[in-house]
Amino acid sequence: MKIATFNANSIRARMAIVLDWLAKEKPDVLCLQETKVQDPDFPNEPLEAAGYHVVYRGEKAYNGVAIVSKQKPAAVRFGLDDGQQPDETRLIAAKVGGVHILNTYVPQGREIDHAMYGYKVAWFQRVRDYLDRHHSPRQRLVWLGDMNIAPEPIDVHDPASKEDHVCFHKDAREAFVTTRAWGFEDVFRKHHPEPEQYTFFDYRMRGAVTRGHGWRIDHILATRRLARKSSDCFIDLKPRLAPKPSDHTFLVAEFNV
Numbered sequence: 001m002k003i004a005t006f007n008a009n010s011i012r013a014r015m016a017i018v019l020d021w022l023a024k025e026k027p028d029v030l031c032l033q034e035t036k037v038q039d040p041d042f043p044n045e046p047l048e049a050a051g052y053h054v055v056y057r058g059e060k061a062y063n064g065v066a067i068v069s070k071q072k073p074a075a076v077r078f079g080l081d082d083g084q085q086p087d088e089t090r091l092i093a094a095k096v097g098g099v100h101i102l103n104t105y106v107p108q109g110r111e112i113d114h115a116m117y118g119y120k121v122a123w124f125q126r127v128r129d130y131l132d133r134h135h136s137p138r139q140r141l142v143w144l145g146d147m148n149i150a151p152e153p154i155d156v157h158d159p160a161s162k163e164d165h166v167c168f169h170k171d172a173r174e175a176f177v178t179t180r181a182w183g184f185e186d187v188f189r190k191h192h193p194e195p196e197q198y199t200f201f202d203y204r205m206r207g208a209v210t211r212g213h214g215w216r217i218d219h220i221l222a223t224r225r226l227a228r229k230s231s232d233c234f235i236d237l238k239p240r241l242a243p244k245p246s247d248h249t250f251l252v253a254e255f256n257v
Contacts, residue, residue: 001097001255002027005218006239007105007146007200007248011035011066012043014246017239021250022050025236028070029096032056033105033146035064042066055094063089065103065145069096080126081133087123093134099226099257100141102131106148109166117166120148124175128182137183137223140257144220146248149176151186154195155216167217184221187253188233199235200248209240220253229255 004027008014011032022030030052035042038060047054047068057078058064067073073094079086090105104127109120127143135141150168153159162168180186188197198214205213220233233253240249 001029001099001257002252003029003031003099003101003142003144003220003255004250004252005031005033005103005144005146005220006250007033007218007246009034009036009246009248011064012037012041013244015043015046017242017245019046019050021236021239022047022052022068025250025252027252029099029101030068031092031101031103031144032066032068033064033103035066036061037064055092057088057092059089063105065089065092065105067092067094067096067101067103069094071097073101077134080130082126082129084126091127091130097257098140099255100135100139102135102141102143104143104145104147106146108148109172112164112166112169117169117172120166121171121175124172124179128179131179131182138225139223140226141223142220142226142253143184143222144218144251144253146217147176147219148217149173149219150215150217151176151180151219155198157196157198157213157215167215180221183223185224185227187220187222187227187230188216188235188251190227190230191233197235199251201240203247209237218248218251220251222253222255226255226257229257231256
């Protein structure tokens with residue numbers, strides 16, 4: 001079973017890249033973030049024509065999540081059901097082929113002194129509470145998406161200069177690690193402990209990809225039961241070098257299930 005994640009930074013702008021990648025890689029599941037389109041305008045037709053089912057929740061110009069899958073997804077849920085802001089365009093859950101999928105677009109946080117940074121840190125605890133309500137570490141469960149966190153110094157270029165960045169600040173990193181400790185293993189690091197492995201390259205930095213100036217902020221985490229079945233996990237850099245790319249690229253995990 002091949003499961004992938006990709007922050008499209010507008011699904012309509014990146015549809016050609018997505019369709020080309022689906023045709024080449026043929027994943028069983030592709031989770032998308034930052035689709036940036038309200039539901040009535042979501043371009044589901046070309047994805048369905050390519051042989052995939054798609055479920056989504058979005059809003060105009062911001063956020064938005066989707067699950068694209070060969071099998072029709074079951075038990076689809078949107079948002080954090082804890083009585084607070086549900087953030088339905090940041091979280092989508094489903095079950096596909098016996099595997100539970102939790103696809104999240106974690107708030108970026110803006111700046112350390114901004115209210116959204118505190119919201120981001122708290123969001124990780126809300127995800128952990130959500131996991132307690134709906135899942136068990138004994139399940140075959142994948143939590144993936146754009147987490148907006150580089151967990152370790154190895155996960156960002158020049159970490160000393162990023163200590164006060166909202167995607168590397170110690171409080172956010174600790175919050176992420178606490179949620180991950182619910183029962184997840186970092187599938188990419190299981191197979192690739194080496195440095196300079198990044199999924200995000202800032203548009204504003206010229207030659208960021210070729211110079212290796214990136215971040216690993218997109219993740220595929222699996223419960224230990226499922227992580228044991230992982231045969232590989234890799235970053236596909238080619239789409240980031242394509243014309244009119246997203247600032248992120250595809251992260252892919254393969255499981256023998």
